[in-house]
Amino acid sequence: MIRNPILKVLSTFSRHDVKALLMGGQACILYGAAEFSRDSDFVVLADQENLGLLQSALRELRAEVIAVPPFEVPYLEKGHAVHFRCRHPDVAGLRIDLMSVLRGGDPFEALWNRRQTIHLEGGAVRVHVLGLPDLVQAKKTQRDKDWPMLRRLLEADYLADVRPSREKILFWLMESRTPEILRRLCQTYADQAAPIAARRQAVDDALSGDLDKVAASLAQEEAEERRRDTEYWKPLRRELELLRHGMDSGTRTATANE
Amino acid sequence: MVREDKMIEKLAESVGDECMEWYRLTPAERWREAERLWEAYIAMGGSLDPEPDTQSPFYFLPP
Numbered sequence: 028m029i030r031n032p033i034l035k036v037l038s039t040f041s042r043h044d045v046k047a048l049l050m051g052g053q054a055c056i057l058y059g060a061a062e063f064s065r066d067s068d069f070v071v072l073a074d075q076e077n078l079g080l081l082q083s084a085l086r087e088l089r090a091e092v093i094a095v096p097p098f099e100v101p102y103l104e105k106g107h108a109v110h111f112r113c114r115h116p117d118v119a120g121l122r123i124d125l126m127s128v129l130r131g132g133d134p135f136e137a138l139w140n141r142r143q144t145i146h147l148e149g150g151a152v153r154v155h156v157l158g159l160p161d162l163v164q165a166k167k168t169q170r171d172k173d174w175p176m177l178r179r180l181l182e183a184d185y186l187a188d189v190r191p192s193r194e195k196i197l198f199w200l201m202e203s204r205t206p207e208i209l210r211r212l213c214q215t216y217a218d219q220a221a222p223i224a225a226r227r228q229a230v231d232d233a234l235s236g237d238l239d240k241v242a243a244s245l246a247q248e249e250a251e252e253r254r255r256d257t258e259y260w261k262p263l264r265r266e267l268e269l270l271r272h273g274m275d276s277g278t279r280t281a282t283a284n285e
Numbered sequence: 286m287v288r289e290d291k292m293i294e295k296l297a298e299s300v301g302d303e304c305m306e307w308y309r310l311t312p313a314e315r316w317r318e319a320e321r322l323w324e325a326y327i328a329m330g331g332s333l334d335p336e337p338d339t340q341s342p343f344y345f346l347p348p
Binding site: 031059112122145146169170187267271 | 292293295296299300304305307308309310312313315316318319320322323324326327332333334335336338340341342343345
């Protein structure tokens with residue numbers, strides 16, 4: 028067993044030139060929103076050449092598909108996640124989850140063009156990470172645990188960028204989930220905040236300086252996004268159910284949450 | 286280089302010093318710190334399997 032099993036996955040993907048973007052908990056660590064995660068989630072380019080490279084990397088990790096759906100392009104293109112469990116002794120038991128379509132996200136090439144590349148282990152391992160704005164969109168889910176993470180992603184970014192571009196200021200105004208930061212943004216960048224206020228109630232409230240109202244508007248935003256995410260997954264879950272029932276009548280009964 | 290102003294003091298009050306220290310690290314520094322946590326986690330016999338996530342769209346109750 029190596030000291031960080033995720034690194035083994037990242038270095039294997041990198042050596043095989045797999046076009047994959049790290050997302051989920053590990054990306055949240057790099058961006059400052061989490062300290063520890065056992066998640067190993069990637070968004071991958073679902074073309075035949077890349078999936079061939081991916082297959083080679085997964086073979087090296089002795090990664091096997093668990094649960095449903097099977098590792099096939101049509102399922103990835105529909106927005107499903109494919110789940111693997113590694114059997115290589117260095118990473119035995121580690122889960123790898125792959126997707127190629129994100130709810131409300133751009134096509135892979137656009138995500139790839141906005142990626143962050145981070146060098147780890149003294150430059151020995153190069154990691155391509157989903158860009159922060161795309162990670163923020165991906166984290167707007169129905170799960171409780173993603174919402175504090177979203178807030179922290181924005182807080183860490185705000186804290187780190189002391190000379191923000193106009194684009195960055197717009198991003199913060201559109202996405203920040205900390206009332207105090209939104210109010211400060213509205214005070215500092217009032218000209219840019221005014222047009223955003225017409226599209227985001229929390230910014231309108233922040234312009235008036237009422238933090239309680241900002242918090243209430245943020246809670247409303249969260250509820251709406253959670254509802255959208257649940258709706259988005261309904262047909263995909265129905266399809267997974269059908270696939271599971273097919274498996275139940277066969278030889279396997281594995282589920283992704285096992 | 287990180288932002289330093291009164292707003293940051295308020296943020297620190299809200300999230301705590303530990304969280305602020307984490308925010309101030311670079312991605313590579315955070316990765317090294319996470320590696321230390323991995324070492325401790327594995328030394329304690331921790332599993333690599335993610336915890337069941339009942340709110341995940343991939344979660345199904347056992348048949």
